[in-house]
Each structure stands twice: as C-alpha cells, then as structure tokens.
Amino acid sequence: MADVALALTEGMLHFELSMAYEVFGAAPAGVTVPWYDVEICGTGALRVGRFLLEPDRGLDRLREARTVIVPGWADVDVEPPAPLVDAVRAAHEAGARVASLCTGAFVLAAAGLLDGRRATTHWAHTDVLAARHxxxxxxxxxxxxxxxxxxxxxxxxxxxxxxxxLVRLDHGSSVANAVARRLVVPPHRAGGQAQFVAAPVPARDDHPLGALLPWAIERLDRPLTVEDLARQAGMSSRHLGRHFRAVTGTTPLRWLLTQRIRRAQELLETTDEVVDAVAAATGMGTATTLRRHFNRTVGVPPDTYRRTFRSGTPR
Structure with missing residues (x-):
C-alpha cells in the first residue's frame, strides 16, 4: 500500500507533480520518523508538460493509497478523462485522503468529491469552477x-x-518545518490567507515590515498589540494594517496569532514544558486562552497534540 499516490493522466501540469514528489519523496536530513512510500499512478507512458513519464502503477492502484494527490489539470476548458475521475472517486470511497493541487480541483469536482464542500483552486479559474459545479x-x-x-x-x-x-498533519510542525528548510520555502502560511496579495514579501530591505516581522517574532512571549507594532514601525495603526494586508494578506492580530500557535506547536513537540508555561512563552497568558485558540486553529487541544507528535504516531 502506498502512503502517497500521485494520480496522473495526459494533460497534467509538471510543476505541481514535481513539487509534490519533492515534498513526499524523501525525508529531510535528521528526520527519523517513518517517511512516505510514494508511487506515481497513471495509464501507461504519458506526457506531463513537456516530459514523457512512465508511471509506477496503474490508476487502479489509487484505491489502495492512504493519500491521493491530484496535480494541476492543464486545460480547464476540457473535462478530465473518465478513467482518472473514476479512479479518484474510487480511492476516496475506499478511505483515501484526496488532495488537489491548483486546477486539480476540477478532477475532484468532476468526481463529485467537492459537492457540498468548500474548495478552492487557482484564482484565475475559480469562476469557471463555480459555474461548472x-x-x-x-x-x-x-x-x-x-x-x-x-x-x-x-x-x-x-x-x-x-x-x-499534510506533512504537518501527519508528522507535526517540527518535521514540516524541516521539509520547508530543505526546500527553502516558508514553513507555514495559514490556509485562510489571501491567494493574491500585492507583494507577498517585503520587496526592499527598508520596507517598514522588513524589520518589524522578525522583531515581533522574537517577542511572542509579550502581550503585543497592534499599537505596539505600529509604534515600533513608526506609523499609525491604520497605515500598519494596510501594509500587513498588502504583504501578508491578513491583519496584524491574525498574523500574530498564527505565529503564536506555530511557536506553541514547536514547544509542545520539542519540550516537556507544561501548558501554562507554553502559554506564557507564546504570549497567550493563560492555559485556558492557549487551549481555546489552539483547539480552534489546529483542531485538537494542546495536550492531545503533544501526545500525538511526541509519541511519533501520525494523525
């Protein structure tokens, strides 16, 4: 049984396929948890982008996978082929976790897996997805x-x-961060962050947020407010909010909460500090406050999260 199966057919995008294989194909140095067994599943030799690829297995193998990844579908004006759609649907019915990358959502939608659910795809194609499904x-x-x-x-x-x-769900924040470091990408951007922002990172070293974000991360144990951030940046709170929205796609308070939760995850995974101490170290104040925000953001209480990832058992 493959832990991760990459579902392919003619007309897929090679970038998303390559990226998924990079993430799941090999554990980063120093990571000792059992890593994913990855298989590329498709219908014989096929062309992905400009490359000719020979899959490891046929599409019927998808129903035996724990996680099925569907890369981007190149031409959203053309319906995905029935064999791929049927195989993805069968995999989900067999219990697999199914994830689409970019326009791979059109395959999941054609399989009926998105009916009644929230979903997204590349911002340029969301109107098409909504109209068709x-x-x-x-x-x-x-x-x-x-x-x-x-x-x-x-x-x-x-x-x-x-x-x-997905790696964070399976192996915890520390392992996901190790993968991100190997690939030299940001370790965590919350799913609710805006897709399209004017400047995803400060464009110049002298950008007002270029020094502010590291300054705030070093002080997460303090009860920072928007006013504190604005004062440090030398601007009004309203002006700061506009910069945050342009750079991060979110508000200063939501960004701060995300950083605090990330820090709490790391402490729960790597230390034996009690929840009260973790709450203090992350600026949450009390264990009650930490539990409320942690449970709402991560989906489980801090104690459960620690037991899961300190034991090495994936969720």
Missing amino acids: PRVAVDPDVLYVDEGRVLTSAGKAAAMDLCLH
Missing part, C-alpha cells in the same frame, strides 16, 4: 481548504503550502 462552495480568497479527507489548494506556491500542511 454549482454544488461546490468555491472560495477564491484562500490558499488552501482542508475539509478533512478532501483538500484543495490554489496555484503553484499555495500547492506547496498544502503539501506542507
């Missing part, structure tokens, strides 16, 4: 959507975010 709640303003056993991502870089999210 009206039972899908298409969200054009997020990087990825996690609906449990069905996950979808926006394009390119957001597909990497979803792959790292």
Whole structure:
C-alpha cells in the first residue's frame, strides 16, 4: 500500500507533480520518523508538460493509497478523462485522503468529491469552477481548504503550502518545518490567507515590515498589540494594517496569532514544558486562552497534540 499516490493522466501540469514528489519523496536530513512510500499512478507512458513519464502503477492502484494527490489539470476548458475521475472517486470511497493541487480541483469536482464542500483552486479559474459545479462552495480568497479527507489548494506556491500542511498533519510542525528548510520555502502560511496579495514579501530591505516581522517574532512571549507594532514601525495603526494586508494578506492580530500557535506547536513537540508555561512563552497568558485558540486553529487541544507528535504516531 502506498502512503502517497500521485494520480496522473495526459494533460497534467509538471510543476505541481514535481513539487509534490519533492515534498513526499524523501525525508529531510535528521528526520527519523517513518517517511512516505510514494508511487506515481497513471495509464501507461504519458506526457506531463513537456516530459514523457512512465508511471509506477496503474490508476487502479489509487484505491489502495492512504493519500491521493491530484496535480494541476492543464486545460480547464476540457473535462478530465473518465478513467482518472473514476479512479479518484474510487480511492476516496475506499478511505483515501484526496488532495488537489491548483486546477486539480476540477478532477475532484468532476468526481463529485467537492459537492457540498468548500474548495478552492487557482484564482484565475475559480469562476469557471463555480459555474461548472454549482454544488461546490468555491472560495477564491484562500490558499488552501482542508475539509478533512478532501483538500484543495490554489496555484503553484499555495500547492506547496498544502503539501506542507499534510506533512504537518501527519508528522507535526517540527518535521514540516524541516521539509520547508530543505526546500527553502516558508514553513507555514495559514490556509485562510489571501491567494493574491500585492507583494507577498517585503520587496526592499527598508520596507517598514522588513524589520518589524522578525522583531515581533522574537517577542511572542509579550502581550503585543497592534499599537505596539505600529509604534515600533513608526506609523499609525491604520497605515500598519494596510501594509500587513498588502504583504501578508491578513491583519496584524491574525498574523500574530498564527505565529503564536506555530511557536506553541514547536514547544509542545520539542519540550516537556507544561501548558501554562507554553502559554506564557507564546504570549497567550493563560492555559485556558492557549487551549481555546489552539483547539480552534489546529483542531485538537494542546495536550492531545503533544501526545500525538511526541509519541511519533501520525494523525
């Protein structure tokens, strides 16, 4: 049984395929948890982008996988081929977790897996997806959507975010961060972050947020406010909010909360500090506050998260 099966047919995009294989194909140095067994599944020799590829297995192998990844579908004006759609549907019915990257969402939608669910795809094609599949709640303003056993991502870089999210679900934040370091990409961008922002990172060293973000991350144990950030950046709170939205796609407070939760995950995985101490170290104040935000963001209480990832047992 493959841990991860990459579902291919003629007309797929090579970038998303290559990226997924990079993430799941090999463990980063120093990571000792059992890593993924990855298989490329398709219908004989096929062309992906400009490359000719020979799959490891046929599409019927998908139903034996734990996770099925569907890369981007090149031409959204053409319906995905029935053998691929049927194989993805059968895999989900057999219990697989199914994730699409970029326009791979059109394959999941054709299989009926997105009916009644939130989903996303590349921002340039969200209108097409919504019009063709009206039972899908298409969200054009997020990087990825996690609906449990069905996950979808926006394009390119957001597909990497979803792959790292899957690693984080399976092996914890520390392992996902190690993968991100190997690939030299940001370790975590929340799925609810905007897809399309004017400047995803500060464009110049003298950008007002270029020094502010590291300054804030070094002080997560303090009860920082928007006013504190604005004062440090030398601007008004309203001006700061505009810069944050342009650079990160989110608000200063939501960005701060994301950083605090990330820090809490790392401490829960790598230390024996009690939850009260983790709450203090992440600026949450009390264990009650940490538990509320952690449970709402991660989906499980801090104690459960620690037991899961300290024991080495994936979720």
